[in-house]
Amino acid sequence: MFYRLFLQLGLALCLLWPFCGGAWAQAPTVAIVYPDVREPYRSVFMEIARGMEQELGKPVGHYLLSERDKSVEKLIQDLKNDRIDVVVTLGRAGLAVAKSVSSEFPVVIGATMIRPDEVQGLAGISLTPAPEAMFDHLKKLVPEVKKITVIYDPRQTAWEIERAGRAALERGLTLVAQPTGNLHDSSDQFRQILLEIKDNSIALWLPRENAAMDESSLLPEVLREAWEKNFVVFSSNLDHVRKGALFSLYPDNFSMGRSLAGLAIQQLQAGGKFESVELLRDLLVAVNLRTAEHLGLRFSSQTRREFAMVFPVP
Secondary structure: OOOOEOHHHHHOOOOOOOOOHHHHHHHEEEEEEEOOOOOHHHHHHOOOOHHHHHHOOOOEEEEEEOOOOOOHHHHHHHHHHOOOOOOEEHHHHHHHHHHHOOOOEEEEEEEEEEHHHOOOOOEEEEEOOOOHHHHHHHHOOOOOOOEEEEOOOOOHHHHHHHHHHHHHOOOOOOEEEEEEEEOOHHHHHHHHHHHHEEEOOOEEEOOOOOOOOOOOOHHHHHHHHHHOOEEEEEEEOOHHHHOOOEEEEEEEEEHHHHHHHHHHHHHHHOOOOOOOEHHHHHHEEEEEEHHHOOOOOOOOOHHHEEEEEOOOOO
16 A cells, blocks of 8 residues: 655654755655665665755655555555655666656656656656766776777667767767677677677677576676676676676665655655656676686776775676
């Protein structure tokens, strides 16, 4: 069922909060709507909430979605009763109710993969890492790279690849993007690329949402070839780094919460009419040090301190 959770500790602490008379009075009343899930997913939503509260200077209201009661009408009534100003929905379950809730409240969507065609008329931050950030880290870690090759399913990631093309151009990189329609064709394309790549001047990028990649058979082959030929594979999927890709970027949930709070304020100021799907810029970097050593890469102590996660795990 939908039920309300109030941050009683946060409300109590407000009595001691020096900004309660200022930021509390001025900041909007924000609700977060998310699925009733177990750990570790629940901790992700709590960390996002903490970031939002720091940005707003006040607690947010928590509204859980449960499979037992899918009444969006009940949720909307609860939000009205609590005089909520703006709603942030989290996760796929939150995305599923966002459109209905937006008929009554300004809404922002977060903590899920979002394509613009899914949320027309709404605003949100997708979990898809911004290609600008991916390419900046690539240039920092492997300055020799001049060309990036990516095979992608246009049904999923056409808009991401279009943006990536502009990001690459701005950074003096060449992006070779090859669309594919099915796994059989993509397997042939990947194998052709593996034949063509000779050195570290060309890197292979694996997008996060990628129906063109067969994780069970093709990914191990790609990573094995990359190891044998000493070329860079980087990915928008954190799990690929554990398996041997050089690096990936993954969500900084606290910072993402701050960004969602800022977007919520924008949406409220726009009267719920702000329409924008942003790619994630609040990111942490994970690096496979074994792969980096094999490629002959040397990182400064300052660069190493920026690695939030390393593989193999010490």
